[in-house]
Amino acid sequence: MPSLSVFGAQWGDEGKGKLIDLLSGSEADVVVRYQGGANAGHTVVVGAEKYVLHLIPSGILHPEKLNVIGNGVAVDPFKFLEEVEGLRARGVAVDGTNLRLSANAHVIFEHHRRLDQLSEKWRGEGRIGTTGRGIGPCYADKAARTGLRVGDLLDPEHCRVRLKAALAEKNALFEHVHHEAPLELETQLDRYVALGHRLEPFVGDTGAQVRAAYRAKKRILFEGAQGAMLDIDAGTYPFVTSSNTGTNGISAGASFPPRWIDRAIGIAKAYATRVGEGPFPTELENEIGARIREQGNEYGSTTGRPRRCGWLDAVALRYALEISGADGWVVTNLDVLTGLDTIQAAVGYRAGGREVRDWPGGMADFDALEPVYKSHPGWTEDITRVRRFADLPKSARAYVEWLEHEVGVPIVMLSVGPEREQVIPRGKFLSLAQVMSRGTGA
Ligand code: GDP
Ligand code: IMO
Ligand code: MG
Numbered sequence: 001m002p003s004l005s006v007f008g009a010q011w012g013d014e015g016k017g018k019l020i021d022l023l024s025g026s027e028a029d030v031v032v033r034y035q036g037g038a039n040a041g042h043t044v045v046v047g048a049e050k051y052v053l054h055l056i057p058s059g060i061l062h063p064e065k066l067n068v069i070g071n072g073v074a075v076d077p078f079k080f081l082e083e084v085e086g087l088r089a090r091g092v093a094v095d096g097t098n099l100r101l102s103a104n105a106h107v108i109f110e111h112h113r114r115l116d117q118l119s120e121k122w123r124g125e126g127r128i129g130t131t132g133r134g135i136g137p138c139y140a141d142k143a144a145r146t147g148l149r150v151g152d153l154l155d156p157e158h159c160r161v162r163l164k165a166a167l168a169e170k171n172a173l174f175e176h177v178h179h180e181a182p183l184e185l186e187t188q189l190d191r192y193v194a195l196g197h198r199l200e201p202f203v204g205d206t207g208a209q210v211r212a213a214y215r216a217k218k219r220i221l222f223e224g225a226q227g228a229m230l231d232i233d234a235g236t237y238p239f240v241t242s243s244n245t246g247t248n249g250i251s252a253g254a255s256f257p258p259r260w261i262d263r264a265i266g267i268a269k270a271y272a273t274r275v276g277e278g279p280f281p282t283e284l285e286n287e288i289g290a291r292i293r294e295q296g297n298e299y300g301s302t303t304g305r306p307r308r309c310g311w312l313d314a315v316a317l318r319y320a321l322e323i324s325g326a327d328g329w330v331v332t333n334l335d336v337l338t339g340l341d342t343i344q345a346a347v348g349y350r351a352g353g354r355e356v357r358d359w360p361g362g363m364a365d366f367d368a369l370e371p372v373y374k375s376h377p378g379w380t381e382d383i384t385r386v387r388r389f390a391d392l393p394k395s396a397r398a399y400v401e402w403l404e405h406e407v408g409v410p411i412v413m414l415s416v417g418p419e420r421e422q423v424i425p426r427g428k429f430l431s432l433a434q435v436m437s438r439g440t441g442a
Helices: 016-027 077-089 110-126 135-144 156-177 185-202 206-215 247-254 287-295 314-323 394-407 432-438
Strands: 003-008 030-033 042-046 049-053 066-069 099-102 220-223 263-269 272-274 308-310 328-332 342-351 354-356 370-377 411-415 423-425
Touching (some): 003 016, 016 042, 016 220, 016 328, 016 411, 030 206, 066 206, 077 185, 099 185, 099 206, 110 135, 110 156, 110 185, 156 185, 206 220, 220 247, 263 272, 263 314, 287 308, 314 342, 314 394, 328 394, 342 394, 370 394, 394 411
Parallel strands (some): 003 220, 003 263, 030 066, 066 099, 263 328, 328 411
Antiparallel strands (some): 042 049, 272 308, 342 354, 342 370, 411 423
16 A cells, blocks of 8 residues: 655645544554654644644554654654653553654754744844744754764763764854853753653664555555745745655655655645745735634644734645645635635736746745735635535535636545544545545546
8 A cells, every 4th residue: 555645735734733633544554754843733633632743743643553753853852752741641642662753863952942043033034933943953953964863862972972062063152153151061961861761762763664664565644744835945945944844855854765655645725824934925914814813713833823814825836736746635724714705816926027827936035926816706604514525505616626727636625624524525536545546537
């Protein structure tokens, strides 16, 4: 059986957690995170219980499934252990048998979190609005080859040598550039070696484990974090995160051959949101945006910040789905649009006196993009209990069919509420299993 990439196709928070939880129940044996870190906040609602997962894959609520944090994830050991303990306290079984952590994943240290916040201050008006979780500085150290990996924490003497070198440079920055107190080597070392000891039962060669699972015909689900427009290469640079967020990140971040990635599914809301700074051509800084925020409860799962809300951007979405090679996509939060007289979606942009229909990838300043919209009539009926496409109001069906046509990739499922069962399978694909086994157009 195949492997499936499930990724965010907008600016994050598309409902990946809900979909991954749903799919891991019926259509996966292994769920793998391959990039990002605890900047992610993936919400899973099960009855009256709500779980927000940051580092641990969203398959963890299903016993018997293997959950893997791959080498491409930036791991804050505090956050990892806090999440493990939080889940255990709520009765979820988590141990080294159902949760594995790559020895090659880079570690987020206190100095990374501090630098994340200090760099934001120095950026001033140009700040990114990061989650402050140390993601950027950790990945920067990975690329600069000054980082430490999870495996390094398990060898105290080796850890001392590496951390000493790393802290010497960081402390020079803290003291002489930022005018802050330095961090003390022994304190940091004691703390992180102790954390390493607690991580040990989870640590291993996850790449080898996932490849072996694939060879053994297990079903592998790759859980993307963030979204395509936050991708460090494909997104609205520099207002992005520091990793490759889609199918493009899997191979390096999970040590999994690209040719073994069989299918890809993008997730997008029926509108768009963005947290933090940066270009967002379809943003609605008006009553409609505020209404979407309230109706969709659009407040960050990680930082609690209000999300910026706007219309769906079909141009950016088409681009996002193409980069990750999507066979299909899922529309979430369709219910949030209920009650709007008119729904709009961007089908092009005006920039520099010209109209473009495709994402202007080479552009330096995406702020200059002015969307060209298409309008659709809205609906007023409550759709949260609808489970069949044919039972949706006519204009909701028309909006979805139009979206599918405009974006040019089949919509395989709709989501009409946060709970597991609030989904509507679409079209000729009765289930995602069919997408996985037959591909598109079958
Ligand atoms: P993720 O980061 O992509 O996993 O998404 P988040 O969990 O950060 O944000 C999605 C939010 O929307 C969460 O609060 C979900 O519970 C909620 N959600 C998911 N699907 C739906 C849906 O179809 N309708 C509504 N109203 N909420 C949804
Ligand atoms: P999930 O997985 C939405 C945003 C931050 C900021 C930028 C860089 O829940 O979809 P970082 O801390 O990564 O250096 O911040 O990226 N961001 C997210 N926005 N959802 C996320 O994750 C995000 N992770 C990072 O707000 O604009
Ligand atoms: Mg989120």
